[in-house]
Structure formats: C-alpha cells, structure tokens
Amino acid sequence: MKLQPDRLDVQSILGYGPGWVGLGREGVAEKIEHSVVIGSRGEKFDWQCTRFEQLTAAHFALLAETRPELVIFGSGARLRFVPPAFLRALMEQRIGVETMDTLAACRTYNILAGEGRQVIAALLIETEGTEA
Template sequence: MKLQPDHLDVQSILGYGPGWIGLGNKGVAEKIEHSVVIGSRGEKFDWACSRFEDLTEAHFSRLAETRPELVIFGSGSRLRFPPPAFLRGLMAQRIGVETMDTVAACRTYNILAGEGRNVVVALLMETPDRAES
C-alpha cells in the first residue's frame, strides 16, 4: 500500500545505508555521508559529530535554534539516549524530542514532514567500524 505521494514538497530521505542517506528536495538528490540536521522547512546543516561520544549540549542547543515542534534524534546504528542535560534547552522551549536509531529516524521524519509537521531530524552518521565501538 502506498502511503506517500510521489513528489513531496519538503526535503525527504530517499534512501539510507550504513554511514549514508540520500536526501531529495524538489527533484534534486544528494548523498550525505556525515552527521546532518534536516528540517521540513528547508533547514539543512552539518552536525559536527561522528561518534555518539562526541555529542555535547551545544549540539542539541543548535537544534533549538530552528524552532521546530519536534526533534527526532537518530542515534546511529543502535538506540542510545543523550544525557537529559543535553536536552534542557529543547525542553525549556517546549520542543518535543524523540530518540531512535538513525534508520527509524529517517522513516519517522519522512512521515511527519509529509504530513506538514514542523519537524527536524538530527542524524548521527557513523561509519560501520565506528558504530561498533
């Protein structure tokens, strides 16, 4: 059963694999192989971290600046939760946060963005050898 239209009006994740995603926006496709933040309102910026252990409160504070209603955090190849202190700025602005592995975050972002929600996905892209540590 088809659940989404062929052409979304927002940035959408067209595919994914270990250490990469395919991003589509208005007919242009791009392969991204580093951690990235993507928003349903056109936001896109590099997220300077290549391992879960590199994350800091500043990474999550930058997400609050985009003013979404929801942040989806893709924590890499497996589910890992950031320390609550990292999320303090988001919670103070009443921005929801959901954590899931990166593949699930890609799917969830596409669904919510396709529904017209103001959502941002922060994807931790680890190389396969880094994901194991």
C-alpha cells in the same frame, strides 16, 4: 489505499545505508556521508560529530535555535539515549524530542514532514570504525 503522496514538496530522505543518507527535494538528490541536520522547512546543516560519544548539550542547543515543533534524533545504527541534561535547551522551549536509531528516524521524519509538521531530524552518521 494510498497513504503517502507520490511526490513530497518538502526535503525528504530517499535512502539510508551504513555511513550515508540520501536527501532529495524537487528532483535533486544528494548523498551525505556525515552527520547532518535536516528540516521540513528546508533546513540542512552539518552536525559536527562522528561518534555518539562526541555529542554534547551544545549539539542539542543548536537544534533548539531552529524552533521546530519536534526533533527526531537518529542515534546511529542502534538506539542510544543522551543524558537528559543535553536536552535542556529543547525542553525549556517545549520542543518535543524523540530518540530512535537513524534508520527509524529517517522513516519517521519522512512521514511527519509529509504531513506538514515542522520537524527536524538530527542524524548521527557513523562511518565504519567509529561506532562504539
């Protein structure tokens, strides 16, 4: 039984490894080696943080400005939760937030984007030597 289309017509994550994530849309692939925010409506911008400890409420307020129905936060190589106060801007707009490690966030984003959901993936990409 086929569960996924052969080709997604939305921005999708093609691959992930330590220190990088591969993005693709309409036959164009790109390797990104820094924290990034991508969205199913074509959003893509740098997320200015290289370590989990650098995250602030402002990082998540920026996500709220894109007005998705759901934010998937990829917290790096392991599962880590930010303080609830950081999520206030999202909660005030009734935007859902799911936290998972970045690998799981990549998979989950692809599934939800493929279903046509308005989803944002905020992916923390930590390079060697930056993880706590």
